[in-house]
Amino acid sequence: xxxxxxxxxxxxxxxxxxGQMALPDAGIGAEMLARQRxxxxxxxxxxxxxxxxxxRFNYLALRYNQPLYGWVAERFGLARIEFVVxxxxxxxxxxxxxxxxxxxxxxxxxLSRAVNRLIRxxxxxxxxxxxxxxxxxxxxxxxxxxxxxxxxxRFVALExxxxxxxxLVERETLSALMAKVVLAMFHGDTEQPPRGD
Amino acid sequence: xxxxxxxxxxxxxxxxxxGQMALPDAGIGAEMLARQRxxxxxxxxxxxxxxxxxxRFNYLALRYNQPLYGWVAERFGLARIEFVVxxxxxxxxxxxxxxxxxxxxxxxxxLSRAVNRLIRxxxxxxxxxxxxxxxxxxxxxxxxxxxxxxxxxRFVALExxxxxxxxLVERETLSALMAKVVLAMFHGDTEQPPRGD
DNA sequence: AAAAATTAGTTCCACAAGGAATTGACTGTC
DNA sequence: GACAGTCAATTCCTTGTGGAACTAATTTTT
Numbered sequence: 001x002x003x004x005x006x007x008x009x010x011x012x013x014x015x016x017x018x019g020q021m022a023l024p025d026a027g028i029g030a031e032m033l034a035r036q037r038x039x040x041x042x043x044x045x046x047x048x049x050x051x052x053x054x055x056r057f058n059y060l061a062l063r064y065n066q067p068l069y070g071w072v073a074e075r076f077g078l079a080r081i082e083f084v085v086x087x088x089x090x091x092x093x094x095x096x097x098x099x100x101x102x103x104x105x106x107x108x109x110x111l112s113r114a115v116n117r118l119i120r121x122x123x124x125x126x127x128x129x130x131x132x133x134x135x136x137x138x139x140x141x142x143x144x145x146x147x148x149x150x151x152x153x154r155f156v157a158l159e160x161x162x163x164x165x166x167x168l169v170e171r172e173t174l175s176a177l178m179a180k181v182v183l184a185m186f187h188g189d190t191e192q193p194p195r196g197d
Numbered sequence: 198x199x200x201x202x203x204x205x206x207x208x209x210x211x212x213x214x215x216g217q218m219a220l221p222d223a224g225i226g227a228e229m230l231a232r233q234r235x236x237x238x239x240x241x242x243x244x245x246x247x248x249x250x251x252x253r254f255n256y257l258a259l260r261y262n263q264p265l266y267g268w269v270a271e272r273f274g275l276a277r278i279e280f281v282v283x284x285x286x287x288x289x290x291x292x293x294x295x296x297x298x299x300x301x302x303x304x305x306x307x308l309s310r311a312v313n314r315l316i317r318x319x320x321x322x323x324x325x326x327x328x329x330x331x332x333x334x335x336x337x338x339x340x341x342x343x344x345x346x347x348x349x350x351r352f353v354a355l356e357x358x359x360x361x362x363x364x365l366v367e368r369e370t371l372s373a374l375m376a377k378v379v380l381a382m383f384h385g386d387t388e389q390p391p392r393g394d
Numbered sequence: 395a396a397a398a399a400t401t402a403g404t405t406c407c408a409c410a411a412g413g414a415a416t417t418g419a420c421t422g423t424c
Numbered sequence: 425g426a427c428a429g430t431c432a433a434t435t436c437c438t439t440g441t442g443g444a445a446c447t448a449a450t451t452t453t454t
Contacts, residue, residue, distance in 0.1 A: 165381035
């Protein structure tokens, strides 16, 4: 959830999915990044926390995910995990449920359910690999694509809004430093013995 | 979740709490930050994602929270939300459940349950404010403190490990840039009309 | 000062999430 | 080429979660 010099980070699920597909749309342009009064505890979490870095990226994650997935639930009637599947397929078509599961750390059965619902409501297609009939490659239907195309600008916009206080140079620096940290998590220092995870 | 040029970010709950208080301890020094082979989809999520920044901090949050809260559950038999309460009280003693709720975005009832369990198992104390008898100030018992003291080094260590690839200067830069972004979320540019949230 | 509105915390309950065991499909070994 | 081991996906079932309604304490309105 949150975390800037805050606490360990926590990530509540966010709004449950409402009914099905909401109305066409409502207040699109609303500044989704709700500014908030900094209460003293949140201040402590962010700035007097021995795990300051962790606190900050958790906080960013919270303030990013919460409104976006809330909107997705309202607008499309999709649960977070379901939209994650759609987003994943938009990024890389044809992957399997397992790949999404291991990459996102959601349990397999949760993914199975999500995929099945998406297929049922016509947003995703499944075709079984004829070489290894255990795997099933997933892809988006036009309807699934449409949802992604509608949602993506929101996701991009909120990121943009969060980065607004930084200059272009600063953004690149931030991006590069975070990339460095993330990359190091992959190729362990000395090319450690690979672990499936 | 995750999120570096990854997808929207997702944050599965992590291991459920196991039995009560596990054995004294086991492999402390184990590198908790499990290196992993970068599969092609995770690569796409992190590096070909239109929301690259969001993808990265979500990824960091995932890789940070997951192992730590997993360990907390095993070691202390505490659910994530329960440990969040303990951590919160360690950061700022005497706050109320509501304050934690609004700062962390967990629902009030979830916090109520967590607090009550912590009181029941003797990790937290509650005293009702005599001026406004609706509020109850919480604080850690010695046992609660002890848990925090044991856990904190883990949290610090994993953060340290994540930041290892950066030089001291780089860390400060990263820290400062993230602080800038986080701060901007509080005092909106022109001191916008305050919103409670 | 009674009535309406707000706020902290709790209880109720329907639903969803995830661990564990299961099925079905492959891979390797001897 | 049968048998054990592995892996994708699913089903089962228990448990935890969080929305909504509720209680109690306090503040605001008129």
